[in-house]
Amino acid sequence: MPNIILSCLYDDWTSAAELFRTIGAELKKRQSTSQLVLIDDGSREARPTDFLKGVEGFSSVEIVILRRNLGHQRAIAIGLSHIFETKEAASVVIMDSDGEDRPEDFFRLLEAYSSLPQPKIIFAERTRRTEGLLFRFLYQIYCTLHLLLTGYRIRFGNFSIIPHRTLGCLVVDPNLWLHFAATVVAGRVPFTTIPTERGIRLHGKSKLNFTALVIHGLSAISCYNEIVGVRLVLTALGLSAALLTSLSAVVLIRLTTPWGIPGWATYTAGILSVMLVQVCLIVLVFAAIAISSRKSHFFFPLQQYKLLINAVEPVQ
DSSP states (O other), X not given: OOEEEEEEESSOHHHHHHHHHHHHHHHHHTTOOEEEEEEEXXXXXXXXXXXXXXXXXXXEEEEEEESSOOOHHHHHHHHHHHHHHHOOOSEEEEOOSSSSSOHHHHHHHHHHHHTOSSOOEEEEEEEEOOSOHHHHHHHHHHHHHHHHHHSOOOOEEEEEEEEGGGHHHHTXXXXXXXXXXXXXXXXXXXXXXXXXXXXXXXXXXXOOOHHHHHHHHHHHHHTTHHHHHHHHHHHHHHHHHHHHHHHHHHHHHHHHOSOOOTTHHHHXXXXXXXXXXXXXXXXXXXXXXXXXXXXXXXXXXXXXGGGGEEEEEEOO
C-alpha cells in the first residue's frame, strides 16, 4: 500500500504547491506514489483555482477544510483522525507545507521506515536550526525548563512517519489535541529518530508569533501534567524541609546562644513561617490539580473531529 502525506497549511498555497509538485515529480521518477491529504486550517486567502491541478506522483489529492483556524497541532489531530477512519495506507508522513521540512528528508524517512525490522514512528531530529540568535537563545531556555519539569529532552517536532496501525492509539489520546510529538513521548509509543537539517521557507513569512510559540511550548509541557505535578510537589516538599530546618536553627540560636541581635529572631522566624505556609499551600494546590485532571472531560480527537470539518474536497 502507498503511504499518505498529511500536511497542514494556513494561507501557504504557493509554498505548498511548489513543495508537493517537487515531491510528486520525485515520486514519479522513482515509480512510486502517495496519497496527499492537506488540512486547510481556516485560511483567509482563497485557494488558487489551479492549485495542484495535474500534479504528478500522487494517486489522490484531498483538501480537508476546517470550519475555523484551530492551530497547527489541532489540525494535525483532526487530520490523523480523518485518515484513521477513511484511509488505508502503510504509513502516514506528517510534514509542513512551507518547505521547512525538505523533500529529500521526506524520502529519507521513507527509506528509514522501510529498513526497520518492526514498524515504529520515526521523527526527523533537527541537527541545525536556521532561526536567529535571539530565538535560539530563548529556545535553549525553554528546552532546559522542559527537561527540568518533564524529564524529557526536546529532540524533534512534527516531521515524522507513523505506521498506520499506530494511529489507533494516538487518535484516542486527549493529548493529541494539544501536541503531537509530546503525545507520542508521554504515551510511550515506540519511536526512533534520524538526523535532519531544517529547511528554509519557500515563500512568505511564518504566521507564528511569539505568543503562539509560548502557547505551543506550554501545550507540550501540559501533556506531562502528572509528571510535572509530582516534580513540583517534590520540589515544594524539599523547600518546606529546608524552611523548617532554617526555622528550627533560628529558634535554637535564639534560645541557646547570645549571638542573635534584638528582634532578629522574631523577624527571621516570621519571614520563614510565611514562606513555609505559602509553600504548603502550593503543594495542596498542585495535588488538587493533579487529582482533578484525572477526572476532567477531555476532547477525544477520534470521537469529535468531524464537528470541526466543513468540507472534504478532492483536487482533480
